[in-house]
Amino acid sequence: MKYVDEFRDPELINKAAEEIRRLADPNRHYRLMEVCGGHTHAIYRFGLKDILPPNIELIHGPGCPVCVLPMGRIDDALSIAEQPDVIFAAFGDMMRVPGTNGSPLEHKARGMDVRIVYSPSDAIKLAKMNPRKHVMFFAIGFETTAPSTALTLQRARAEGLRNFSVFCNHVTIIPAIRAILDSPDMRLDGFIGPGHVSTVIGCRPYEWIAQNERKPIVVCGFEPLDLLQSIVMLLTQLQNGEAKVENQYKRVVPWEGNRAALKAMSETFQLRPYFEWRGLGFISQSALRIREQYAEWDAEQRFQVPGIRVTDPKAAQCGEVLKGVLKPAQCKLFGRECTPENPVGALMVSSEGSCAAYFNYEHRKAALVTTIGSAA
């Protein structure tokens, strides 16, 4: 399969792994954060930890939109969807995220009209097919998915679609990285930078990380070879005492980003003064709300929103895991009360959540790999 197989080529992967072993100083411990949940997933999915030297520690970052969403937002949206003739539409990975009284899927089993869509334009299709109902699209994601929500809002307005709205939870990546760097218990050597977010925002917004914080950051793709090559680039910078923004994912990410996407976003969204992040607390100017001109398609303006705030279950240590302070398995609930089937925290729900990735692909494996050896 083109654009996939060449980035999973065993020979090239082995070469990159060798290069990493050559560059890594055995007397030094490297702490590299992969910001993006997609990277966390790929690291476990492809078993990349097995081929990295033990002194390269990968810390999972906050870039999983489902994981950083506070439970109150889900409760708010579900309370709107409880009104008669409302269809709750969301991406599949939202479906099992727990609200106070159950996940959207559990609400569906109790009779709520909940639909999985694969893009916001599917939600528009749904609205046209159900003219007597109101379709509320639960929008979620960083700058990766915000442009498609923006275009959908523009389309809904242009077509005068009355039975459609967006419950907007879009967040922005830079304030989250800043919050991580400001966290006193966090020591990092460099960043594996977000790939998909950067297709939209480009590489410039990361320059302060290199210049002010003196940390190298390499914007990275999602295949095994991308990740290994980015680690090679980070180690090379660290070896040379440099801190630069580099773009490993050039085949997709333009340095300046995607101007058309940014324009659609700025026409439809504005920054919220502050927004609550699970685990990170309130971060100012870290999320998007829908502009006044689009109020008619903004579920928060169109419906009564209770503004529910829920504290996370005390025993769950999602915040620490989200900031990379704790490894998933170090949380008291991991694998016992909290599993992908019965998630307590959102990190256990999305396939991009570090707990789910760790549980699905790594859990139970740790001590065994050495006894198993290579494939026959």
Next chain:
Amino acid sequence: MSAKATLGSAAPKIRFREPQIEMAHGAGGKASRRLVEGLFAPYFFSSSLDPLGDAAHLEINGARMAVTTDSFVVNPLVFPGGSIGELAVNGTVNDLAVSGAIPQAIVVTLILEAGLRTEILQAEIQAMANAARKAGVRIAGGDTKVVEHGKADSMYITTTGLGAPLPGIEINPRSVRAGDKILLSGPIGDHGITILLARGELDMEGDLRSDTRSVFPLVDAVVQAAGPAVRWMRDPTRGGVATSLNELARDCGMGIILFEDSVPVRDAVRGACELLGLDTLHIANEGQFLAVVAPELADTALKALQQTPGGNEARIIGEIREQPAGSVLVTTLYGGSRIVDMLVGDPLPRIC
């Protein structure tokens, strides 16, 4: 059951404590297993500790027989490569086959929604007759119920199958040993992805057909070639290869190693899974089966499979090891590995 037996037996121990039934309980993965083992088995099979298989093998008045049943609620009714009627015959035929039985006869229950067009029903009845003829099974009877419009999605079909156990083999996960090889009859994921695309909810197209077919000729080839060296078989339908092998790992207490690069997957299926973030090992199949064969006869069994029509893409995809006990580990050519669990939740409901 006699009154005495009832008095003598303790109340069944019910471990299933979930307050309501969710779609996931029917998806064939973890939740389904919890429901069956935690609620059904304690009431129905209080004395039996045997692992649950694809068909029950019974002895009645000295005659051995295999019996199984399966319901079909697929949406849409017709899809590239098959339809609900064909699926209803092949699904039950395959459950008998992988339990180590020759499929003989099927009885059919139809639940029809008032308002269903006759030509749609007729097409499915015809599809069932054709599939039964092709699979060499007799349709021996059935029952029909009609429910109000809106209470069923056009039609649901339940088929119950009877089979004659193949002599000389016993399919039992507890007979599996370290070193045994895992055979797979052909490429995986065709059915699940075909249904997903046929629903037209995604702006995606692919040149794919459901793999629905009777696997009995292929099962028979393996059994004839390897005899008692065939330890276990299963058709990886809902929940896919990953779920079937996890069940085996739990039932036999051994570890399973899969060689990712040996698992045959068509490009269209791989592509769709990459785009949708699904694991091909979790996608449903309707015309493939897995067999665990003792190492000394694994190559013989594979050759027999490959020489049978429809088996040319069969491969050895993994093996049984002592570790990781109770789990399935997938290894890659470059030395990475990951645990693959049963399907959790239900990414693709109502695929069969």
